Amino acid sequence: MLDGKVPGGPLAEKWDKHRFELKLVNPANKRKFTIIVVGTGLAGGAAAASFGELGYNVKSFCIQDTPRRAHSIAAQGGINAAKNYTNDGDSVWRLFYDTIKGGDFRSREGNVFRLAQVSNNIIDQCVAQGVPFARDYSGGLANRSFGGAQVSRTFYARGQTGQQLLLGAYSALSRQIKAGKVKMFTRREMVEVVIVDGKARGIIVRNVTTGEIERHEADAVVLATGGYGNAFYLSTNAVACNVGAALKCYRKGAYFANPCFTQIHPTCIPVHGDYQSKLTLMSESLRNDGRVWVPKNAGDKRAAHEIPESERYYYLEERYPSFGNLVPRDVASRNAKDVCDKGLGVGPTGLAVYLDFTDAINRDGKDVVEKKYGNLFEMYERIVDDNPYEKPMMIYPASHYAMGGLWVDYDLMTNIPGLFATGECNFSDHGANRLGASALMQGLADGYFVIPYTIGGYLATSRLQKVTTDHAAFKEAENAAKENINKLMTINGNRTAENFHKELGLIVWDYCGMARTEEGLKGAIEKIKTLRDEFWQNVKVTGSEKEVNRSLESAIRVADYMEFAELMCTDALNRAESCGCHLRLESQTDDGEALRKDSEFSYVAAWEYSGYGKDPVLHKEALTFENVQLSQRSYK
Amino acid sequence: MTNNINITLKVWRQKNENAQGSFETYKADNISVDMSFLEMLDIVNEQLILADKDPIAFDNDCREGICGMCGCVVNGRAHGPEKATTLCQLHMRKFKDGDTIVIEPWRAKAFRVIQDLIVDRSPLDKIIQAGGYVSVNTGGGGEANQLRIPNELAEKAMDAAACIGCGACVAACPNASAMLFTSAKISQLALLPQGHPERAIRALGMLREHDACGFGNCSNERECEAACPKEITIVNIARLNREFIKAGFGSEVM
Numbered sequence: 001m002l003d004g005k006v007p008g009g010p011l012a013e014k015w016d017k018h019r020f021e022l023k024l025v026n027p028a029n030k031r032k033f034t035i036i037v038v039g040t041g042l043a044g045g046a047a048a049a050s051f052g053e054l055g056y057n058v059k060s061f062c063i064q065d066t067p068r069r070a071h072s073i074a075a076q077g078g079i080n081a082a083k084n085y086t087n088d089g090d091s092v093w094r095l096f097y098d099t100i101k102g103g104d105f106r107s108r109e110g111n112v113f114r115l116a117q118v119s120n121n122i123i124d125q126c127v128a129q130g131v132p133f134a135r136d137y138s139g140g141l142a143n144r145s146f147g148g149a150q151v152s153r154t155f156y157a158r159g160q161t162g163q164q165l166l167l168g169a170y171s172a173l174s175r176q177i178k179a180g181k182v183k184m185f186t187r188r189e190m191v192e193v194v195i196v197d198g199k200a201r202g203i204i205v206r207n208v209t210t211g212e213i214e215r216h217e218a219d220a221v222v223l224a225t226g227g228y229g230n231a232f233y234l235s236t237n238a239v240a241c242n243v244g245a246a247l248k249c250y251r252k253g254a255y256f257a258n259p260c261f262t263q264i265h266p267t268c269i270p271v272h273g274d275y276q277s278k279l280t281l282m283s284e285s286l287r288n289d290g291r292v293w294v295p296k297n298a299g300d301k302r303a304a305h306e307i308p309e310s311e312r313y314y315y316l317e318e319r320y321p322s323f324g325n326l327v328p329r330d331v332a333s334r335n336a337k338d339v340c341d342k343g344l345g346v347g348p349t350g351l352a353v354y355l356d357f358t359d360a361i362n363r364d365g366k367d368v369v370e371k372k373y374g375n376l377f378e379m380y381e382r383i384v385d386d387n388p389y390e391k392p393m394m395i396y397p398a399s400h401y402a403m404g405g406l407w408v409d410y411d412l413m414t415n416i417p418g419l420f421a422t423g424e425c426n427f428s429d430h431g432a433n434r435l436g437a438s439a440l441m442q443g444l445a446d447g448y449f450v451i452p453y454t455i456g457g458y459l460a461t462s463r464l465q466k467v468t469t470d471h472a473a474f475k476e477a478e479n480a481a482k483e484n485i486n487k488l489m490t491i492n493g494n495r496t497a498e499n500f501h502k503e504l505g506l507i508v509w510d511y512c513g514m515a516r517t518e519e520g521l522k523g524a525i526e527k528i529k530t531l532r533d534e535f536w537q538n539v540k541v542t543g544s545e546k547e548v549n550r551s552l553e554s555a556i557r558v559a560d561y562m563e564f565a566e567l568m569c570t571d572a573l574n575r576a577e578s579c580g581c582h583l584r585l586e587s588q589t590d591d592g593e594a595l596r597k598d599s600e601f602s603y604v605a606a607w608e609y610s611g612y613g614k615d616p617v618l619h620k621e622a623l624t625f626e627n628v629q630l631s632q633r634s635y636k
Numbered sequence: 637m638t639n640n641i642n643i644t645l646k647v648w649r650q651k652n653e654n655a656q657g658s659f660e661t662y663k664a665d666n667i668s669v670d671m672s673f674l675e676m677l678d679i680v681n682e683q684l685i686l687a688d689k690d691p692i693a694f695d696n697d698c699r700e701g702i703c704g705m706c707g708c709v710v711n712g713r714a715h716g717p718e719k720a721t722t723l724c725q726l727h728m729r730k731f732k733d734g735d736t737i738v739i740e741p742w743r744a745k746a747f748r749v750i751q752d753l754i755v756d757r758s759p760l761d762k763i764i765q766a767g768g769y770v771s772v773n774t775g776g777g778g779e780a781n782q783l784r785i786p787n788e789l790a791e792k793a794m795d796a797a798a799c800i801g802c803g804a805c806v807a808a809c810p811n812a813s814a815m816l817f818t819s820a821k822i823s824q825l826a827l828l829p830q831g832h833p834e835r836a837i838r839a840l841g842m843l844r845e846h847d848a849c850g851f852g853n854c855s856n857e858r859e860c861e862a863a864c865p866k867e868i869t870i871v872n873i874a875r876l877n878r879e880f881i882k883a884g885f886g887s888e889v890m
Contacts (some may be wrong), residue, residue: 046774049773049774050773053774055772062767062814064697064705065695065705065757065758066757066758066760066761066801067761068704069697069698069704069705069801070704071697071698071703072700073698073702073703074700074702076704082782083780085781086667109722121775121777123780124777124778124779124780125772125774125775125776126776126777126780127777127780127783127830128770128772128776128777128778128830129769129770129777129830130792130793130824130825130828130830130831131773132791132793132794132797132824132828133790134790134794135786135790136787137787138784139784139785139786139787139790140781141780142782153770157794157797158794158798160702160798163702163798163800164794167797168753169769170764171764171768171769172769172772172774174761174764174765174768175765175769177761177765177767178766186758209751209754238697238698238699238703238824239696239697239698239699240697253842260680272668272670273670273671275668275671275675275677275678276681277672277678277699278673278699280699281698281700291700323812355654365741382721382725382727383672383727384670385670385727385729401703441797448774448775449774449775452774455749461698468759493876494686496682496685496686498678498682499682540685540686540691541685542684542685542688542690542691543691544690547651547652547693547751548693548750548751548752548754549690549691549693550681550691550693551681551691582680599650619806
């Protein structure tokens with residue numbers, strides 16, 4: 001059994017007690033330590049800035065041209081905190097409970113409680129930085145209810161909360177760059193992690209503009225490289241989001257936890273052609289007023305307004321009378337796929353359902369609807385060229401967030417000493433499903449308020465020897481990276497990496513998406529293996545590795561996904577229960593709802609690499625709940 | 637709903653900073669009008685790769701108009717013909733069958749060309765590093781709601797803070813000035829009380845860095861405002877000027 005090293009004692013005292021027990025690094029000694037931070041999203045940017053302020057030497061890496069662009073920037077909705085400014089009964093305990101329950105009881109009590117505790121510090125910090133949160137007319141911070149929460153605990157900055165929080169972290173980081181405490185390396189992609197004497201001591205990166213392979217040494221390595229939603233090819237993630245850095249760590253022995261836990265978001269703009277490169281999320285607040293429906297009869301190709309009320313199937317309202325259109329993300333997504341699989345889908349591809357605002361407009365007036373959703377309607381019209389005030393929107397689910405990630409203990413350290421994982425790239429806080437407005441919270445909690453303490457405890461007690469980049473381990477890691485690139489450059493086959501990625505994504509979507517079966521997953525693993533073999537025989541990369549080369553970058557990432565997709569399916573196959581975002585068809589209640597199996601699967605599945613093409617080894621971390629009562633969700 | 641168009645692209649190709657660049661012509665046939673501009677470039681690149689040629693290098697990431705990474709001059713206009721639209725949010729339905737589309741990188745003295753359509757915008761980071769922040773360490777903020785900020789001030793600060801740092805304002809300006817970019821950050825922090833203690837040192841520091849990076853001066857052409865995908869207005873430049881004058885004459889930090 002794996003040990004998450006959650007401190008003992010009452011839940012509410014664990015973090016305070018642990019912070020006190022962590023050894024401190026003497027202020028004069030902090031400058032003797034170098035920390036590498038990979039990624040400059042909320043988790044990485046906040047961590048690098050905070051380390052710099054504490055006096056550590058920091059090397060920060062990002063794949064984009066500047067640390068202000070990481071995909072945290074795209075988060076629209078908001079950030080939760082247990083401030084209880086609205087006096088509606090919120091508390092640290094309630095935020096903790098909602099997050100544990102929302103994760104369908106597949107996350108650690110200790111970590112989630114700490115997350116809820118530091119949520120309030122985050123808001124204080126961001127306001128001090130000058131983040132322009134929305135305010136009410138008395139000048140206080142405004143809150144709204146989000147994602148079905150029964151209290152108003154979400155802070156927001158228009159529809160651009162992620163952007164404003166990221167720019168806050170970026171400004172703090174910029175200050176440390178100016179102060180000389182953080183050295184910034186942009187346009188770098190991590191291609192290897194370097195382990196010396198069992199500890200993480202550096203990374204190998206590829207400079208994506210010159211192709212140069214660089215070695216960087218440090219006393220600890222912090223990954224903040226985001227999620228792997230692009231395994232599905234089509235997702236709401238940015239183009240550069242990839243699993244590469246995390247997968248390289250997995251290959252060096254770091255456990256990968258719950259890779260099958262991914263969130264499929266119900267309200268995205270549907271796919272309209274095979275050329276499509278990404279899917280755009282529409283805030284789920286739209287479901288507060290929009291009614292979801294499809295035609296009752298398969299193959300009904302009439303325009304929406306020509307279909308009479310009696311021939312419309314408001315499937316969420318009919319199937320879930322008490323929650324209706326506001327059922328949680330997973331239920332909404334699964335039902336959309338279900339009606340489309342039955343041939344009831346609309347639009348040119350048949351892979352879409354209507355989200356209709358006609359009733360809301362008739363009830364509240366166009367002005368009110370426009371005030372609430374104007375920017376979203378505009379965004380929709382820009383992409384689809386339809387006016388949602390006149391024609392119902394079309395939506396479809398898409399891959400959005402990865403709850404799984406590198407396994408970490410309470411200190412956010414992987415099982416490799418000195419290798420830490422923060423934000424979306426670890427698995428720790430969201431269990432099998434993430435609640436709305438909690439991704440930003442977790443990224444900043446990890447970066448500002450958890451890892452600055454825990455990394456000190458590691459550095460103070462580890463007696464690290466000096467390591468330089470001349471060490472054999474760096475040479476070996478560099479050679480492995482170069483060999484991989486050479487191999488990709490010389491295959492010279494007939495298919496582009498993008499083309500392979502699309503096929504791979506479709507397999508993952510069909511068999512390891514919202515609904516899964518044992519048979520489907522077994523078949524998917526075989527399909528992935530076959531496709532992977534073809535990839536290594538037939539991928540085509542042109543140009544030189546010594547310049548900006550999109551075909552090479554894409555091939556490096558797709559090669560990683562070819563391996564990772566199998567791990568996702570392996571994990572999904574093992575978890576023979578319905579849980580969080582996923583329905584396992586063999587595990588349903590009599591009336592067709594998700595059935596969780598706590599007696600068999602109340603554990604974190606952490607996978608250990610055992611060699612290329614070999615079956616990984618499963619390690620289990622038992623999940624015990626001392627403070628909450630496990631319950632089955634019901635939205636009927 | 638769907639229909640397809642055939643277009644001709646003239647794309648700036650340049651191996652690296654020191655190489656001589658030139659326009660190359662490509663045919664892009666059977667392009668769905670529902671495609672985004674970058675998806676159209678993806679298609680062209682896929683065809684180039686299969687024909688053993690180097691794909692066109694261009695910057696992009698989120699493809700939903702918020703990260704600020706994409707941007708080229710399309711038919712002489714930064715981010716193309718649509719108002720308040722980043723290149724990734726521009727769709728091919730805005731073009732006609734048979735059109736010729738000219739695509740160039742941002743051109744400015746301060747932005748060196750890295751390759752093809754990619755330029756180095758790191759001077760914008762340098763401007764922020766010169767003071768575009770509130771100097772507060774992690775944990776140093778007080779209780780958030782102790783600070784009351786009038787709603788309309790917060791909204792104005794948000795208008796300025798919406799800048800995505802794409803550099804279109806620089807590309808559009810005949811002087812290749814980054815005043816709109818610089819003024820957006822200075823405005824945000826000058827409007828909010830959190831920014832007040834450092835407002836003078838900030839205005840002076842950021843403007844010095846702006847000039848040192850080789851950006852030109854503002855001569856009120858208003859091209860920046862017209863090109864800005866986030867509709868940042870030149871009111872911010874007026875604020876910047878006030879901050880600069882106040883900092884110069886009235887402050888102890890000079």
